[in-house]
Amino acid sequence: MIPGEREEDGSREERPPDGPIPHDHRIDVVKERFAARLMTYPNVTGVGVGLRMRAGRRLSEPCVRVFVSRKVPEAELRASDVLPRELEGVTVDVVEGEFTLLRNGAPPLPPERRRARHFPFAVPGTSVAGLRVTAGTLGAAVYDATGGGSQLLLSNWHVLCGVPECAAGEEIVQPGPFDGGTAPRDTVARLLRYADTDRVDAAVAVLDGNRFLSDAIAGIGLVSGVGAAGLGMRARKSGRTTGVTGGxxxxxxxxxxxxxxxxxxxxTVASEDGAPVVAGGDSGSLTVDDRNRAVGLLFAGRTDGAYWIANPIADVIAALGIRFTPDPLPLDAAVLLTAADS
Known part of the structure; x- marks a missing residue:
């Protein structure tokens, strides 16, 4: 039986997800059709396609997910303010969730390596920021796909930049200013380009030659490639504040x-037991799946830390002109190397 399909008596099988859930494009269509209208209801903070929740349990039933800042009993609402339970045969599920960028108010860390200066290699998963910002996370090492193939440092726009007037060439320090980083002593890179849109909060910086940048993310390792986020998949990140967590x-x-x-x-990536998995200072962390493929760039979280929100990595790649592997060798060089090894 496909997870979430109807039993013979008409009831829906209620099982927790144990892996990726088959994609139902019909729900995508319904969500797109009604999202703008649903966003006008009181307290609504988000509308997407999610996994249905019942009595605190996550089920294997895809639905239209509506996040609200707080749930209000129907008796206290006007009839016109009550969210529909179903749209065109698709369940509408309501979950509390108010989200914030994970930069301002970044809590101090205990004296651990994640907020320390790393030399000679800067390490993804540790503190970084522009001089106008407190502290965020160095997400990953990536490479310039627009020409030259230079190694770049990836994080959020609001971590490496943070204000509309920021410009290419601004200094990036590791650790971030909140963790004691100052320029020029801790300068590791300079802002190259960024995207601050309704789909992407991301930026890259080019190393300034004072330090190297590790391709391996602290506690996770090397990124194996690029994937896409799907319902029911497990994902994790390595962040400046909460370290390696997943959901x-x-x-x-x-x-x-x-x-x-x-x-x-x-x-969104949700904690499976309700415990916090993200906090201020984790913005910029790369989200990877259980095969260590990059699937997203974390930029926000629910105020209680039980969820994080990420930009899909395909959008980040397209917006910034990057890739996760260096330039391939030219054909003649590859042939020469192969001949030398034989």
Whole structure:
């Protein structure tokens, strides 16, 4: 039986997800058709395609997911303010969730390596920021796909930049200023380009030659490639504040309000036991699946830390002109190397 299909008596099988859930494009269509209308209801913070929750348990039933800042009993609402239970045969599930960028108010760490200066290699998963920012996370080493193939440092726009007037060439320090980083002593890179749109909060910086950048992420290792987020998949990240944590991809195609701005097409990773998996300072962490493929760039989280939100990595790659592997060898060089090894 396909997870979530109907039993013979008409009831729906209720099982927790034990892996990726088959994609149902019909729900995508319904979500897109009604998202703008649902976002106008009181307290609604986001609308996407998610896994249904019942009595605190996550089920293997895809649905239209609606996040609200707080649930209000129907008796206290006007009839016109009550969210529908179903849309065109698709269940509408309501979950509390108010989201914020994970930079401002970054809590101090105990004296651990994640907020320390790393030399001669800067390490993804540790503290980094532009001089106008407190502290975020160095997400990953990537490579310039627009020409030259230079190694770049990847994080969020609001970690490496943070203000509309920032410009290419601004200094990036590791660790971030909140963790004691200063310029020029701790300068590791300079801002190259960024994307601050309704789909992507991301930026890259080019190394300034004072330090190397490790391709391996602290506690996770090397990125094996690029994948796509899907409901029911397990994912994890390595962040400046909470270290290596993980959860289940719980919503995709999410249109969500963060800090008063509407972001479109995002996905969430949810704690499987309700414990916090993210906190201030984790912004910029790379989200990877259980095969260590990059699937997203973390930029926000629920205020209680039980969810994080990520930009799909395909959108980040397209917006910044990057890849996760260096330039392939030219054919003649590859032939020469092969001949030398034989």
């Amino acid at each position: 289940i991809i719980d919503a995709v195609g999410l249109d969500v309000t963060v800090g008063g701005r509407l972001f479109r097409g995002q996905f």
